Amino acid sequence: GDSVTQMEGPVTLSEEAFLTINCTYTATGYPSLFWYVQYPGEGLQLLLKATKADDKGSNKGFEATYRKETTSFHLEKGSVQVSDSAVYFCALSDRQGAQKLVFGQGTRLTINP
Amino acid sequence: DAGVTQSPTHLIKTRGQQVTLRCSPKSGHDTVSWYQQALGQGPQFIFQYYEEEERQRGNFPDRFSGHQFPNYSSELNVNALLLGDSALYLCASSYGRGANEKLFFGSGTQLSVL
Numbered sequence: 572g573d574s575v576t577q578m579e580g581p582v583t584l585s586e587e588a589f590l591t592i593n594c595t596y597t598a599t600g601y602p603s604l605f606w607y608v609q610y611p612g613e614g615l616q617l618l619l620k621a622t623k624a625d626d627k628g629s630n631k632g633f634e635a636t637y638r639k640e641t642t643s644f645h646l647e648k649g650s651v652q653v654s655d656s657a658v659y660f661c662a663l664s665d666r667q668g669a670q671k672l673v674f675g676q677g678t679r680l681t682i683n684p
Numbered sequence: 685d686a687g688v689t690q691s692p693t694h695l696i697k698t699r700g701q702q703v704t705l706r707c708s709p710k711s712g713h714d715t716v717s718w719y720q721q722a723l724g725q726g727p728q729f730i731f732q733y734y735e736e737e738e739r740q741r742g743n744f745p746d747r748f749s750g751h752q753f754p755n756y757s758s759e760l761n762v763n764a765l766l767l768g769d770s771a772l773y774l775c776a777s778s779y780g781r782g783a784n785e786k787l788f789f790g791s792g793t794q795l796s797v798l
Contacts, residue, residue: 614789660726671740674726
């Protein structure tokens, strides 16, 4: 079945450092890909998405490009802030299974001032 | 505008008991999905309700059942609780069932089974 594998955490960086969180997927067909963020005590929030190969999703300085050839959707940010500390989840949605998201295990990110 | 609200926020039960969790979708939304998030894991899809019917189901046993009411709110019921059912249960809502409709998640109900 479909699956998502994320870079293992936790990840600890200093403020203004460059961030990469790796995500690869296995799926039949052409899934949509998502990054969700979970701040402490809050629900998941959609950070960005891409619906077809070579699409780039971006939001709040974060970017991820849908790479079909490498089945990847790595999350990047050029300069992280303390407020970016959270758990990040990569996910996919099979077009046939509308909204049936398959999530990776999550990567906890801590940014130190 | 209230977002997705879930109740209760925390719940403690013992093995073998039954539990009901509740979800009110964001205003204007008609589709509700439920996810189980075990500690340190990503959420897993349980099922989705639309027009008061279960439309999709994940790999969960029949002990997990649900309901959607005419006002679009939803309940998740779990019978014969096991220790392994301890998790954060998340509700998500959207308008419509399209693959790219934006999902809004509630803060979840933390269920502990002793």
